Amino acid sequence: METELDLSILKSGLLFRNLSDEEIREVIETMSPHRARYAKRAVIARDGDPFPEIGILLSGSAHLAHIDSNGNNNLMDVLQAGRTLGELNAVGRYRLHFTITAAEPTEVLYLSVDQLLRKNVLTAPVQIRFLQNLTLAMAQKAQYLTLKLEDSIRRSTRERLQDYLSDQYHRTGSRTFSIPLNRQDLADFLFVDRSAMSNELCKMRDEGLLRFDKSRFELLVEMPITEDEPDPNDQE
Incomplete structure (x- = not known):
């Protein structure tokens, strides 16, 4: 990649837990990595867009919001550096049901999960461990959304x-x-x-x-x- 990644940010989340620096670089290089920078209030992705890659916030923060049929803005999540976005969409090939907006100048690292799930024969132990971490990250996101739903309907x-x-x-x-x-x-x-x-x-x-x-x-x-x-x- 064009500049060295701050691996400490990647290690702060579940995706790269218990992987060494060299293993993190090895996994990333198999996932067509690329970065994008966004100005404050810039739209990263819109409701209804496909989101084929997992995004990891390297800096800044992002708001995930859905506008309902009555025009109400519902803020689903606020992501800080180190957090991931779009993992459910990337793995399942689902379109977004919210808009992602940069709350401040923000940089995102994008990784193509298709490279591991659908195009590679998984033989490297580090790839399998990464997918184990990805499974836990998706479970964590599903748990968060469940609790968010509970709060919205009864409190x-x-x-x-x-x-x-x-x-x-x-x-x-x-x-x-x-x-x-x-x-x-x-x-x-x-x-x-x-x-x-x-x-x-x-x-x-x-x-x-x-x-x-x-x-x-x-x-x-x-x-x-x-x-x-x-x-x-x-x-x-």
Whole structure:
């Protein structure tokens, strides 16, 4: 490739777990690798597009959103550097059901999974181990989407806020943190009305549960924190 990859970013996800630097390079070179850079707010791929390659964010961040028939913008996921996109689409050859947009200047590494799944005879142990990791990554993505669906159909605005803020607490290990979303993005991510969400945040503040200033939050002792559910694949 044109410049050396930062392998530490690739190792932060499941796809290349337990592979050495040399093994990572070996696998990548069999998957027709190429990179693309996107400006802030640029569309990486649109709802309905084919997505034949797995994408790995090397830098920046991306929003995955679906606009429903009523024109509501539903933010499905926010991906940071090291996260993958399109693995379900690339493996199953499914078209996208969301639009991917760069939330800031972003670089993506694309890998053709067809090279391993449909064109190569798998004989190299490193290829088989990579596909094992890919299977786990797809299971992790399916679990995330299942939990997202559960939240969208049965929880109140306060419960959704509580779960989201609790997740940020578990990620950072601190009751004080900044979230990567503005108010509208947060409402879109939680599938709630922005005004209703803002009102609920103010109620929680007035009840002494939390403090906030723009994207910075502080959860007070009285704030109920949803129990963390560790991902068993992150512990191996």
